Amino acid sequence: MKKEDLIKDVEVQPFNDIIYNTPEDKEIWETKIQSAAKLFHNLEYETVKQKKRKCATIHIRPRNYDKVIEQIMEDDLYWFPIQRSKSYTGFSHKHFPVNEIDMNTTVYGVLSYDKKYANQFKTASEQPVDHETIGALLGFPSCCREFFTEAWLNFKDPMYQIAKNSAKIEKDNYLKTTMYMEAQQLMRYKGFRITSHLPCSFDCSKTRERAKIWKETAEEKYPVMYKNLKEILLLPGRASINNGIIIVETDHFKLLANSLATKEEFIIEWDEVKIQE
């Protein structure tokens, strides 16, 4: 996929959804999916609270800011606001900046156990954004930071670019990739992920190494959610990107979200998902 493969000036509205393949699949998978979707958000907070990472990003909504701020204070953490954005549900690759706060806004900010790190993050978020520093504070591996800084310039959802770096088979607009659960980010549109960054490949060794802190925290604090998440992340699948929409298909459900507006369909396939021991 090249820059020229993208259609210009297409604004795809934020959204995400799960479609069950049959009524029976819905009966079996719906509860697991609802449970697993909450885990990543909890881990994002918990890994910083346990000082396993310097920073995390958290959105706070006016609707429940009092409770969230209370929790942050109780946990001796810092949260600095960075960007006011129009609220959206579903999945978005960007913020929608606004000046005023109301019930339809959300505030994106940085969470840290150390004021110094939070300040560094906030400074790095100013234009021009210093992705390298932000990535380092969030605990992203250096190879993935380097990849992201380059790829994100042209591809706001660089899944095909990640897959290309771990491809076993490559032909016209099609990649078959090796996939590790720790680097599986094709399910993140609905919150299914066990690491917070976009890896440089779906078998990135540093990502697998970095995932240990996330997996330990998940096993220790949220064992049932983690079991459900693993079941989902370990599913073989196929992702298709076309006209601004990605469809991630598994044998039991499809996950849909906004993605790149490509002129043709691009496909990523993986027939097994490995776990780093």
Next chain:
Amino acid sequence: MSLSLKVAGRRCNAGCEYCYQQVARNELPARETNVKEILETMEKQLETFYSVPYLHGGECLLIGHEKIERILKRIHQEFGRTSIQTNGVFIDDRYIEMFKKYKTSVGVSIDGPPPLNRARKVPERDVDEFTKEVMDKLKRMREMGIQVSVLSVLTTYNGLPEQRDTLKDWIKWLDSIGIVSGRINLAVSNGQCDDIELTPAQAKEVWVDLFEYTVLENVGWRWKPYRDIPNNLLGQAQGTCVFSTCMYYHAHTEAVVLPDGKSANCTKTGMAQSETYPRNPEIRNTMVKDGKYGGIRYNILPQIPQKHGGCKGCKFWHNCLGGCCASAINSDWRNRTKFCQAYYGLFERAETALRGLMPGITLSCDSDIERKRITASSMQEDPFESYKQEIKNRRCNPVRPYDKKTERHDDGNIRHLDSSEKQKTNSGRPRKDIEHVDGDFRHLDSDI
């Protein structure tokens, strides 16, 4: 919108070459028919989806007289009428009695007289022989006073120009026995019938021709989708779901009850993947603004250039909305329909006809009209507004749009009321003797 009871699931005595259930029929296990479960789910669906359910298949008459009667009886109790779709092969005297008793509207699937019905294959039966039998049954049901319509599918067996006279004669014959409505769809191949699917150009040719034949040349016929096209352009409600928004996996316009009582959606939308997507009633009114899948197709298609599968810049975007997702280019609902050329041709032909008859008309494809929603039927403006103004202004010729520049003119022998000569005859005498008011119309022979 309708509630479809797939009482036989995908089971069918026939094996029509184009059937959209072919792939799933071969790959997925059949569901057993359980009338009790079907009726229970039907009752539940009716709470939010109140419309006369219709029995559908596969071939629904395969489940037998007793089960069919139990279902028809319950629907008749609720609505006073019933509806069924069948290929007609199993219709016998007992079924005909049943249809009469339960006021059943019978839709029969047949693609024309011999030899046009060749895509419908029934194992161990000669196709021309059973086609004649089914035609006899159509006639018999009509003689018994049963309401009958026909569902035909156009392929290279019946949709090419050389087959046209036979097809038109047959439609005329249907009219002669009292069948004036039905549907003539295009076969859509998702790999199962590539060899008999019409090309977009062939599809346009036959659709435009049948539009002219069934809408313009013969008054009173109600063949779809042709009849829908002028309605659509006039911003009226339509009987064809393909011109409305479709949530594809949650295709809300057709609620489906499966033979085991499970609920699902339009089974056409799952055909490419051999899936039966579960019904999700709360999705019904969910659009993409709620963060759900909903109407994302209608967010992207008008932004995607036509050469990349979208509808950007199309005059008929609001009329067609990219067509049926299940007929999309590459079987991918993110693209517009592969029969865009045929749809466009229909709208274009109907637009020409409507504007030719009524030049001052406002159509839902006009670029400056306001809509409440994305669909053509949400057009705010009255299509006949300019004519109403004509009448209000007591102008005598409602067919001619009002032209403020015209102060005085003669059209042949017709002298208009806005002419400064209107009060005088050629001899200079007042014209009162020939003018009169008839309702809101002022006629030249009025004495007022």
